Structures are given as structure tokens and as C-alpha cells.
Amino acid sequence: MQPGVGRSSIQLPPGDWALLVDFLAEHFARIGREVWIARLQQGKVFDARGEPLSVDAPFVAGQVVRYFREVEHEPRIPFEANILHRDEHLLVVDKPHFLPTVPAGRFVRESLLMRLKLATGLGSLAPLHRLDRETAGLVLFSIDERSRAAYSALFAERRIDKVYEALAPLSPAHRFPLQRSSRIVAGEPFFRMREIDGEPNAHTQIELIETHHDTGRGRYRLRPQTGKKHQLRLHMAALGLPIENDRWYPDLLDESEDDYRKPLKLLARSLAFEDPVGGEQREFKSRFEL
Known part of the structure; x- marks a missing residue:
């Protein structure tokens, strides 16, 4: 088996x-x-x-x-993940755009988890968090089931510093840095999210770190304090700063085949935390560029 x-x-x-x-x-x-x-x-x-x-x-x-579970005629995603670190507890991986973190929909073997299990032979491998299929960057996997709960708690208790980068339009209407806080709930269709009035349950700090006036876009640093689905994409779109090549926010574009020339310009750049097993400070950085 x-x-x-x-x-x-x-x-x-x-x-x-x-x-x-x-x-x-x-x-x-x-x-x-x-x-x-x-x-x-x-x-x-x-x-x-x-x-x-x-x-x-x-x-x-x-x-x-x-x-x-199998999918007939499963399409091959022509991008490879890179293993950045491996020890007895953790596997740290740089995920490319378009590759789902775990099996979903029409992708089973063409998911990061399944590729890693086949490549490493680690049958107990489990993701400690997930990235959208369209988002590239760092994903942490647990290797040892005995320490898995300790590492999972880093995310559940928000004891891990997550930093993203995104390319989006420039806007003179905003002064940075700023914080976007809102209430995010499930939207329509089922795979989208939306903001509603009410007590905020999603918070993101946003900085403009690089400007390109010739193209009218900037590079933004995003620090989510919460982990709601599509939080960064929705918060940027709500500010009138939709992330480049986002097909879901602010408007849902017609379904079509993936255009590998136009990846979503969102990258999970770094993860930093105090190791719950060894106690040392650790930081990992993606090697991908937007």
C-alpha cells in the first residue's frame, strides 16, 4: 500500500x-x-x-x-516546488503558483502534498497551513506526528510572523502603512469570500515598500494578523488595490484554463517563529520573485 x-x-x-x-x-x-x-x-x-x-x-x-482518489486526465502543472529545509520535525517548501497545497477538485497527484509524499517517501507528511493554489511561497509541513500539535499551535495561537508580498496598483488615496480590518464571511459562489458589516474578524497590516510610477503599480508588504480564507486578496481589492492577475477579486472573471503567463502576484515571502521543540528563533524566506 x-x-x-x-x-x-x-x-x-x-x-x-x-x-x-x-x-x-x-x-x-x-x-x-x-x-x-x-x-x-x-x-x-x-x-x-x-x-x-x-x-x-x-x-x-x-x-x-x-x-x-483519482482524477481521470489530471492536467500536469509545469512548475516545481523547492525544498528549502528538512529536519526530523519540519519540511519547509517553496510552492510555485498554480499548484494546490493539498488534493482538491481536479488535482490529486498534481498537488504539493502528493508530490512531496512521492518524492520523499514520508507517508505521515502533513501541511501545518495552506496557501491558495494561485499563491506562491512558503509552506511548512510536519514530519513527526509526535511534535505536530506543537507546531500546529504556532498557527492556531498566532505565534508565527507571516509576511507576504504583492504587486498592485498605486493609489494616492491611501497613506501607508495602514491596517485593514473587516468582517469576512462566505460569499457567492461558494469558493469566494466577502466583507459585511459587523465586528471585524480579519486584520491585515499593509505597507508600500516599492513604487513603479512608470507602470502605475507598487510592491506591498502584507502582514496578516488573522488567517481568513482569501483575506489578503479581499482586503487589497476592498481598498481599490486588487492584486495583479487576481481572477476572483474584486470581480469574478469567466472560468477558463490557467494562463501560466499571468500568475497571481502574491507571494508568501517569509515565516518566523520561536521553535516550540528546540526553543530557537527560526526564519525562512522564499526564493521566488514576483
Whole structure:
């Protein structure tokens, strides 16, 4: 059994299906019965102990079934991540634009987590935080399950200094540095966020660190004090400073294939924290440029 590559699980509900494949074909109707039969024959469906299940395996309510999630004709993302640091606890990686952090939607093997598991053989590897697929820069992964909670707490308790950089228009209407605070909630469609009136739950410090008057744009340093989904993109757009090549904010552009010539100009530049295991101060910086 491969070490966690694209693996999902489901606990079988009460029902009167005769065979496991009958349930799978009905529950995952978009995949198709023939595909499930092929996966069972190829040893890609397991019980909770990791033992392969056969095509004629009976349906057993309550049983935990594990399987490899696959996407037919998964597109190859032509950019590579770079491992910047590895020790017994942490893997620090520079993620390129367009590569999702974890399997989602039409990407499974073409995700940072799956690529790293295959490249390193670290089946227990787990991301401590995530970046949007469109955002490039630093991602921290936990290697050792015994220290994972201590490193996860850095993010949950906001004891890690996260710095981003973005390219966006210049604006004489704002004086920098400034702080944007607002209330962010789920929007429409489901994958977008929006600001509403109410007690702020998202805070970002914004600095203008470089101006390019010939192009009318600037380089901004963004320090999020909270971690709401799409917070930086939404805060910049709300200020009238949409990040360059943002297809979702302030307006949702028509869905189309990725244009690799126009990546979102947002980069997770650095991460700094006091190591919860060793106690030393640590800082990592992305080597990518916008």
C-alpha cells in the first residue's frame, strides 16, 4: 500500500446493498461502476487494516473503506516546488503558483502534498497551513506526528510572523502603512469570500515598500494578523488595490484554463517563529520573485 498518496476513506452507512461495489457505484455515481471494478481489481480499495478488498467483497454497514482518489486526465502543472529545509520535525517548501497545497477538485497527484509524499517517501507528511493554489511561497509541513500539535499551535495561537508580498496598483488615496480590518464571511459562489458589516474578524497590516510610477503599480508588504480564507486578496481589492492577475477579486472573471503567463502576484515571502521543540528563533524566506 503506497504511503497515503491520494488516499480517502468512508464509513459505510446502513443499507441493503449486496456487494461493496454496488454501494460505491451508487454513492459515487459520477465515477461509474466500471471504474470501481477496475480499482478493486487493481488493489486500490482497502479495509481499515490496509488489506485490499476484492470485487466480490460484501457490503458491511459500519465498515471503514479506504481508497485512492483519482482524477481521470489530471492536467500536469509545469512548475516545481523547492525544498528549502528538512529536519526530523519540519519540511519547509517553496510552492510555485498554480499548484494546490493539498488534493482538491481536479488535482490529486498534481498537488504539493502528493508530490512531496512521492518524492520523499514520508507517508505521515502533513501541511501545518495552506496557501491558495494561485499563491506562491512558503509552506511548512510536519514530519513527526509526535511534535505536530506543537507546531500546529504556532498557527492556531498566532505565534508565527507571516509576511507576504504583492504587486498592485498605486493609489494616492491611501497613506501607508495602514491596517485593514473587516468582517469576512462566505460569499457567492461558494469558493469566494466577502466583507459585511459587523465586528471585524480579519486584520491585515499593509505597507508600500516599492513604487513603479512608470507602470502605475507598487510592491506591498502584507502582514496578516488573522488567517481568513482569501483575506489578503479581499482586503487589497476592498481598498481599490486588487492584486495583479487576481481572477476572483474584486470581480469574478469567466472560468477558463490557467494562463501560466499571468500568475497571481502574491507571494508568501517569509515565516518566523520561536521553535516550540528546540526553543530557537527560526526564519525562512522564499526564493521566488514576483
